[in-house]
Amino acid sequence: MDYDEVRDEVELVVPVKTLDRAKTRLTSATGGDPVSHAALALALALDTVSAALATPGVRRVVTITSDPAVASEMAALGVESVPEPAEPGLNAALRHGARTLRSSRIGALQADLPALKPDELQAALEAAAGRRAFVPDRQGTGTTLLLAAPGGELHPRFGIGSAGHHRLSGAVALLGPWPSLRCDVDTEEDLRLANALGLGPRTANALPAWTT
Numbered sequence: 001m002d003y004d005e006v007r008d009e010v011e012l013v014v015p016v017k018t019l020d021r022a023k024t025r026l027t028s029a030t031g032g033d034p035v036s037h038a039a040l041a042l043a044l045a046l047d048t049v050s051a052a053l054a055t056p057g058v059r060r061v062v063t064i065t066s067d068p069a070v071a072s073e074m075a076a077l078g079v080e081s082v083p084e085p086a087e088p089g090l091n092a093a094l095r096h097g098a099r100t101l102r103s104s105r106i107g108a109l110q111a112d113l114p115a116l117k118p119d120e121l122q123a124a125l126e127a128a129a130g131r132r133a134f135v136p137d138r139q140g141t142g143t144t145l146l147l148a149a150p151g152g153e154l155h156p157r158f159g160i161g162s163a164g165h166h167r168l169s170g171a172v173a174l175l176g177p178w179p180s181l182r183c184d185v186d187t188e189e190d191l192r193l194a195n196a197l198g199l200g201p202r203t204a205n206a207l208p209a210w211t212t
């Protein structure tokens with residue numbers, strides 16, 4: 001298959017929990033205020049998806065969420081949202097969302113990459129070069145991006161130690177110089193690092209006072 005053809009075909013599914021359940025490890029960052037917390041969790045997802053939409057090799061993004069507020073904000077970006085399936089859990093949600101994708105080249109992108117730069121995502125898509133591949137988070141244990149082989153299924157194994165699980169399942173680890181793609185935000189420390197990389201505008205607006 002032609003390299004450009006592979007690059008041009010990617011459709012991504014992005015999972016977003018309901019905002020009242022999302023990003024619990026960041027709860028302290030917003031001082032326990034649920035409204036600020038939901039705003040921050042939403043901002044992380046919107047900046048991530050906006051960067052993905054600005055990536056030339058990304059044809060389409062679909063979010064998988066049962067949160068109407070998330071679906072409504074994503075619709076404003078032109079992004080369709082699919083409700084979660086009856087089967088609980090992140091991997092079930094991703095498998096369900098992936099079934100709605102039409103391209104022969106599909107992937108899953110985590111929704112907590114608020115510093116994501118389109119050129120770094122593009123570089124990762126190209127580095128995959130038609131292989132089933134994944135990008136580990138900056139610690140090397142989690143996964144921020146999983147790409148199926150052309151025509152193949154996602155076979156997601158997200159969760160604790162997902163980088164190892166994706167490697168064991170035959171996916172190629174992509175370890176390029178893409179700090180914004182590898183900086184998922186789970187904790188206050190991650191948020192500080194993402195801030196140093198340059199946050200997307202929504203997350204910058206939703207930042208807790210201590211980061212400024």
Ligand SMILES: Nc1nc2c(ncn2[C@@H]2O[C@H](COP(=O)(O)OP(=O)(O)OP(=O)(O)O)[C@@H](O)[C@H]2O)c(=O)[nH]1
Pocket residue numbers: 015016017021022023024025026064065066084088089090093110111112186
């Ligand atoms: N739709 C959906 N998305 C999920 C589910 N579990 C996790 N996610 C999303 O997957 C991404 C990675 O999950 P985590 O980094 O663990 O985020 P999180 O679960 O919100 O954060 P913690 O509560 O701190 O574990 C985030 O964008 C979550 O919103 C799920 O069951 N359904």
Ligand SMILES: C=C(OP(=O)(O)O)C(=O)O
Pocket residue numbers: 090137141142143144157158159160161162163184186
């Ligand atoms: C679910 C994952 O995210 P995190 O490790 O950030 O919770 C993962 O990396 O598989």
